[in-house]
Amino acid sequence: MTDLPKTTGKKLGLVIDLDICVGCHACAVNCKEWNDGGHMAPLTDLDPYGKDVSGVWFNRVHSFEAGDHECGRTVHFPRSCLHCETPDCVTVCPTGASYKRAEDGIVLVNADTCIGCKLCSWACPYGAREFDEIDGVMKKCTLCIDRIYNETLQEIDRVPACVSTCPVSARHFGDLGDPESKVSKLVAERGGMDLMPEMGYRPVNKYLPPRLPKQQKAAPLMPSEEVEAKGFLAWLDRRLSR
Amino acid sequence: MHPALSIVFFTTASGAGYGLLVLVAWAALIGHHAPQTYFGITGIAVGLGLVGAGLLSSLGHLGHPERAWRALTQWRSSWLSREGVMALLTFLPALFFAWRWVVADQIASLAAWLTILGAALTTICTAMIYASLKPVRAWRNLWTVPIYLVLALYTGGLLTGLLLNAYGLRGPFIPFFVSIAGILGAVLKIGYWAFLDGGRSSSTPENATGLGAIGKVKMLDPPNTEANYLLKEMGYRVARKHAGRLRLIVLVLGFAVPIGLSVLTLYVGAVAATLFSLIAVVSGAIGILAERWLFFAEAKHTVTLYYGASRA
Numbered sequence: 088m089t090d091l092p093k094t095t096g097k098k099l100g101l102v103i104d105l106d107i108c109v110g111c112h113a114c115a116v117n118c119k120e121w122n123d124g125g126h127m128a129p130l131t132d133l134d135p136y137g138k139d140v141s142g143v144w145f146n147r148v149h150s151f152e153a154g155d156h157e158c159g160r161t162v163h164f165p166r167s168c169l170h171c172e173t174p175d176c177v178t179v180c181p182t183g184a185s186y187k188r189a190e191d192g193i194v195l196v197n198a199d200t201c202i203g204c205k206l207c208s209w210a211c212p213y214g215a216r217e218f219d220e221i222d223g224v225m226k227k228c229t230l231c232i233d234r235i236y237n238e239t240l241q242e243i244d245r246v247p248a249c250v251s252t253c254p255v256s257a258r259h260f261g262d263l264g265d266p267e268s269k270v271s272k273l274v275a276e277r278g279g280m281d282l283m284p285e286m287g288y289r290p291v292n293k294y295l296p297p298r299l300p301k302q303q304k305a306a307p308l309m310p311s312e313e314v315e316a317k318g319f320l321a322w323l324d325r326r327l328s329r
Numbered sequence: 330m331h332p333a334l335s336i337v338f339f340t341t342a343s344g345a346g347y348g349l350l351v352l353v354a355w356a357a358l359i360g361h362h363a364p365q366t367y368f369g370i371t372g373i374a375v376g377l378g379l380v381g382a383g384l385l386s387s388l389g390h391l392g393h394p395e396r397a398w399r400a401l402t403q404w405r406s407s408w409l410s411r412e413g414v415m416a417l418l419t420f421l422p423a424l425f426f427a428w429r430w431v432v433a434d435q436i437a438s439l440a441a442w443l444t445i446l447g448a449a450l451t452t453i454c455t456a457m458i459y460a461s462l463k464p465v466r467a468w469r470n471l472w473t474v475p476i477y478l479v480l481a482l483y484t485g486g487l488l489t490g491l492l493l494n495a496y497g498l499r500g501p502f503i504p505f506f507v508s509i510a511g512i513l514g515a516v517l518k519i520g521y522w523a524f525l526d527g528g529r530s531s532s533t534p535e536n537a538t539g540l541g542a543i544g545k546v547k548m549l550d551p552p553n554t555e556a557n558y559l560l561k562e563m564g565y566r567v568a569r570k571h572a573g574r575l576r577l578i579v580l581v582l583g584f585a586v587p588i589g590l591s592v593l594t595l596y597v598g599a600v601a602a603t604l605f606s607l608i609a610v611v612s613g614a615i616g617i618l619a620e621r622w623l624f625f626a627e628a629k630h631t632v633t634l635y636y637g638a639s640r641a
Binding site for chain 2: 089090105110112115139140141142143144147148149150151152153154155158159160161162164166175177178179180181182183184200201202203204205206208209210211212213214217218219220222223224225280281282283284285286287288294296297299
């Protein structure tokens, strides 16, 4: 049934630090690479070497400008499935292919029963789901379910591909249902936020806002007036100015 | 939102089919056309035919049509599933009603009532598929369900008018019914468009990114240089620039012309009346297809906020 579980044992998810993301797209590329070769393979690309390239990605990195003048800054913004607690993408599914796991809260699509009606992608405010035209089914982030529980991998690698590859550690993975976990503490400390909370989907993934300087000062500029020279330099200036 | 032709055809054709079924069953219940076997059987056949054609067309929208039966399983949470279940259930009383009428020349009242109920519930389910989607302000509002219901009855009325004229069963009821439903439909559409143009979703680029505390948020770089599924499906823009002209087509071809022609059928000969009601059906079909096209093309999805839209 596409009814949502009343509670989930864990709330596995990501915490993404917008303060330090440098917008390198490595998380998106490694996500594509892992999910192309692993459990979900292949993750379709259409016309990959032609003029009209398009393909399925679970993670896309946007860049925004926020604020103006000296307060303004560029923020790189990775966007992927938020594994919401009450997501309509699950309840609208007519077949039961879209489901939220009771044990850890991960939202998944069963590719064997999905009919490809696309309604779940319409129901997601965040654009987390992308239709695979070749397979005829909907695809989405699995939180790398084939890595995080994979005992053939070393323990350090049992995190989503996007987290393992981030060169600046802007992505964190853990149980957001446990207030004592590292990710929950990070969220509490830094004021982690929900995207579009007005939708009422209660995202599990949190975003850490960019740190703002306590006092905004204009950056020092090049001195605009000529500085009066003194002593030896003043003598040299006079000689050369002749 | 991308207006997939299969879905535009499905919602309009099945709406008209259910409207026709309701009016044929209603005509039988009030005893007007009870002896007119051919009108009844043609009406039910055309009605169920349109519903069936619509359902088949909606399968064309699926990535895996052969798995469509699975869509009947999740009626507890999904309006799409409920719609599928109700559409199939409605066939049962409608076919029994038709069978009694044709074979025994009797009106099965309970089956007629159940046909009317099933048609109404199925149309409500169709509308609720859209009215339940929170990310699309143009759909999630109180206009969607009444418009689907009224337009189903109105287009069904136009078809009923054509059949009655074709079988020489003219009367003032259908022109009267079409006028009332048509005027109500046009008023609802004008009200809906005013709602669409007059407000905006509470979602903005600021709360979509959570960066509103810093200031206004503008897209600097998109994540990809080419179009992707999200932009093709949710960022459809082609028809929006023609929206004003298409709305006029809806009002003129969809409502004014068919209503006028339906009323005129009362004042002309039988052949001219049939011709007029045929033109009313064709004109109404073009207008209501344009209406449904706009329903999709004018609808904006919150995902576009991540791709440079300032409102959704």
